[in-house]
Amino acid sequence: MTSERPSLGTIRVVSLYDDVMSVYADRGNLLALQHRAAVLGVGVEVTRVSLGDALPVEADLLLIGGGQDREQRRIAQELATRGPKLRAWAADDVAMLAVCGGFQLFGHWYRDGQGELLPGIGLFDVTTVAPGPGWARCIGDVLAISTLDDVGEVVGFENHGGRTYLGPAARPFARVEHGFGNNGADGTEGCVYREAIGTYLHGSVLPKNLALLDHLIEAALRHRYGRDVRIAWEQDLYAARAHHAAAEVARRRAPRFEGVARP
Amino acid sequence: MAGEATRRLGRGGGTALPGLVARTLAPGLVESLAAQPGQGVVTVTGTNGKTTTTHLVAAIATAAGMTPLTNRTGSNLERGLVTTLVDAAGADGRIADAARTLGLFEVDEAALPALFPRLRPRVAVFLNLFRDQLDRYGEIDSVAAGWARMLDAGAGTPTLVLNADDPSVAALADHARGPVVLFGVEDRSVALTLAEHATDARFCACGARVKHEAVTMGHVGWWRCDACGRARQAPQVFARRVTLSAESSEVEVVSGEEQATLVLPAAGLYSVYNALAAVAAGRALGIPLAASVDAIAAAGPAFGRQERFEVGGRAVRIWLAKNPAGLNEIVRALLAAGRPLHVLAFLNDGIQDGQDVSWIYDADLERLTARLERLTCAGARADDLALRFHIAGRTPEATIGETGPALEAALAATPEGGTLDIVATYTAMIEVREVVAARAGERSYWETA
Ligand SMILES: [Zn+2]
Numbered sequence: 001m002t003s004e005r006p007s008l009g010t011i012r013v014v015s016l017y018d019d020v021m022s023v024y025a026d027r028g029n030l031l032a033l034q035h036r037a038a039v040l041g042v043g044v045e046v047t048r049v050s051l052g053d054a055l056p057v058e059a060d061l062l063l064i065g066g067g068q069d070r071e072q073r074r075i076a077q078e079l080a081t082r083g084p085k086l087r088a089w090a091a092d093d094v095a096m097l098a099v100c101g102g103f104q105l106f107g108h109w110y111r112d113g114q115g116e117l118l119p120g121i122g123l124f125d126v127t128t129v130a131p132g133p134g135w136a137r138c139i140g141d142v143l144a145i146s147t148l149d150d151v152g153e154v155v156g157f158e159n160h161g162g163r164t165y166l167g168p169a170a171r172p173f174a175r176v177e178h179g180f181g182n183n184g185a186d187g188t189e190g191c192v193y194r195e196a197i198g199t200y201l202h203g204s205v206l207p208k209n210l211a212l213l214d215h216l217i218e219a220a221l222r223h224r225y226g227r228d229v230r231i232a233w234e235q236d237l238y239a240a241r242a243h244h245a246a247a248e249v250a251r252r253r254a255p256r257f258e259g260v261a262r263p
Numbered sequence: 264m265a266g267e268a269t270r271r272l273g274r275g276g277g278t279a280l281p282g283l284v285a286r287t288l289a290p291g292l293v294e295s296l297a298a299q300p301g302q303g304v305v306t307v308t309g310t311n312g313k314t315t316t317t318h319l320v321a322a323i324a325t326a327a328g329m330t331p332l333t334n335r336t337g338s339n340l341e342r343g344l345v346t347t348l349v350d351a352a353g354a355d356g357r358i359a360d361a362a363r364t365l366g367l368f369e370v371d372e373a374a375l376p377a378l379f380p381r382l383r384p385r386v387a388v389f390l391n392l393f394r395d396q397l398d399r400y401g402e403i404d405s406v407a408a409g410w411a412r413m414l415d416a417g418a419g420t421p422t423l424v425l426n427a428d429d430p431s432v433a434a435l436a437d438h439a440r441g442p443v444v445l446f447g448v449e450d451r452s453v454a455l456t457l458a459e460h461a462t463d464a465r466f467c468a469c470g471a472r473v474k475h476e477a478v479t480m481g482h483v484g485w486w487r488c489d490a491c492g493r494a495r496q497a498p499q500v501f502a503r504r505v506t507l508s509a510e511s512s513e514v515e516v517v518s519g520e521e522q523a524t525l526v527l528p529a530a531g532l533y534s535v536y537n538a539l540a541a542v543a544a545g546r547a548l549g550i551p552l553a554a555s556v557d558a559i560a561a562a563g564p565a566f567g568r569q570e571r572f573e574v575g576g577r578a579v580r581i582w583l584a585k586n587p588a589g590l591n592e593i594v595r596a597l598l599a600a601g602r603p604l605h606v607l608a609f610l611n612d613g614i615q616d617g618q619d620v621s622w623i624y625d626a627d628l629e630r631l632t633a634r635l636e637r638l639t640c641a642g643a644r645a646d647d648l649a650l651r652f653h654i655a656g657r658t659p660e661a662t663i664g665e666t667g668p669a670l671e672a673a674l675a676a677t678p679e680g681g682t683l684d685i686v687a688t689y690t691a692m693i694e695v696r697e698v699v700a701a702r703a704g705e706r707s708y709w710e711t712a
Contacts, residue, residue: 028625032654140618157620203620208647246647
């Protein structure tokens with residue numbers, strides 16, 4: 001469909017622990033990336049890295065999804081050993097998308113539902129506590145406005161027991177309009193550090209948030225080629241319609257966030 | 264009774280309300296009613312196949328001279344069970360013909376732990392445990408742990424009928440207080456050559472990763488755990504040879520010393536598993552294999568599960584898709600047809616469908632795309648489904664939210680004499696089946712009950 005489009009280059013993508021951490025169909029993010037990149041004329045080289053595999057020397061974009069507590073426990077120790085390299089990548093403006101459990105473990109630490117403290121890699125200045133039995137999970141549709149100007153409105157579905165709190169240095173990824181967000185209390189959703197984005201949004205998040213997907217592809221191209229590579233805006237009616245439908249559902253079904261003062 | 268009253272009021276049938284009333288009126292009611300069936304109580308649970316398996320066990324029990332008392336599809340939570348029991352009891356609170364009655368209940372996997380000690384089943388069937396509607400059930404580990412705790416707490420000495428091929432179900436044998444009947448597939452020719460994406464429950468009860476020599480679907484297959492030595496045990500009820508085709512399956516079934524050939528009027532390996540579970544439940548009830556096999560062969564499909572209708576010179580087949588594992592099995596069964604496919608796919612996002620529609624990205628829809636002659640996406644989240652197929656490389660010919668118009672368009676585009684396959688989530692299946700049945704000249708679901 002876009003065979004005449006000049007190639008904009010190739011980005012190197014790491015899909016981290018996707019055999020363990022894809023419990024809420026975060027796999028859709030990689031599928032959407034591959035599809036969109038083909039439309040835009042961007043090549044994608046994917047390296048899947050699971051337990052025991054070495055990280056490649058370089059990467060332009062890293063994806064990690066969510067998992068159950070048990071799966072997070074399985075990867076946490078090994079992920080911690082990869083912390084220095086992943087933090088160095090983030091400091092070097094490698095684009096990243098960490099969803100749900102992956103977002104939690106990219107923070108300083110996560111105290112899970114059984115009270116076990118899992119180490120994080122401290123890439124985001126956030127900490128997460130699952131309050132445990134008796135506390136409702138944060139489950140439902142989300143509509144939020146990203147703090148990234150070129151991303152705008154984001155939609156998705158959240159399902160997490162953990163409450164995430166931003167540290168003083170942390171910038172939220174979005175402000176919640178409908179849904180719970182990081183902790184149901186302060187109206188923040190996710191976290192941004194340089195070109196790395198953490199979020200609780202499933203849906204999967206990238207297929208129907210095309211501006212976010214394009215933002216990540218541009219950041220990855222910038223990292224690869226050391227300069228801005230502008231991708232020509234390409235409409236995608238299917239993505240736009242699904243985004244619109246999800247936004248309508250969130251407005252109808254999810255509680256409007258009332259802006260409770262930060263504790 | 265109350266059920267009749269609410270049904271007469273029209274909308275939506277009356278499968279849940281009287282249960283609520285009765286529960287409020289009489290604590291201990293479930294216990295006293297569930298204790299009455301002279302043939303005992305059978306529970307059927309698991310992520311996929313509950314309704315079909317219950318339907319097949321009912322056919323087997325009926326052929327053996329029992330009178331099964333079953334709950335209706337979709338009423339597998341506490342209220343639905345209470346309704347079933349209350350409706351069956353007379354004014355004196357007694358179930359008629361109790362001596363021949365077999366309580367036969369499909370029970371939601373998350374609702375079972377609370378109901379199990381109250382129903383005190385004679386036979387408890389566990390089919391499988393797949394990732395399903397995480398917004399409703401939470402994480403699957405908690406479902407498996409709940410089952411184990413429920414069995415440890417004890418309620419008589421039920422015979423456990425367990426899927427030997429599903430590691431998280433087979434592990435329940437460790438918690439059995441009575442006999443265990445394992446069922447499974449021994450014919451490795453039906454193993455998948457390509458691992459499906461939607462695998463889960465990949466961890467053993469000990470916490471280590473389960474290894475598979477081969478899988479039949481999802482994480483179900485020939486498994487073992489090197490860390491603790493748990494491994495798939497040889498089942499007493501098994502398929503020695505399986506031949507799958509587009510419309511039916513031929514299965515050589517072995518049950519202990521007995522063997523028989525089952526011609527199953529349903530497509531897909533998951534249908535074979537349901538039939539094996541029903542045979543194993545029959546075995547637990549003391550029914551010979553030959554009788555079970557005959558009863559299954561004669562039983563039609565369960566409500567909305569591969570039901571076939573004829574509408575305006577087209578065959579219409581309805582498939583219920585609730586989760587990635589189930590949808591993958593439908594894809595596999597559709598591909599077995601070996602012809603260009605006309606598919607009408609519905610995605611709803613009600614509570615019974617799963618409000619989170621992410622799961623469509625975990626199903627391997629890419630496999631289907633090359634075979635699609637025509638695709639219509641429909642339902643409340645038709646746009647999400649259309650996007651999923653778009654990303655899989657196959658944009659739909661039409662995207663129509665509303666059930667009636669979507670059905671008309673898809674039927675009109677299906678050549679006369681051809682087959683329209685309707686794949687739908689739960690609430691969409693109920694809606695579209697109603698319209699299809701009406702068009703085919705059959706009475707609606709609620710009227711036939
Ligand atoms: Zn083990």
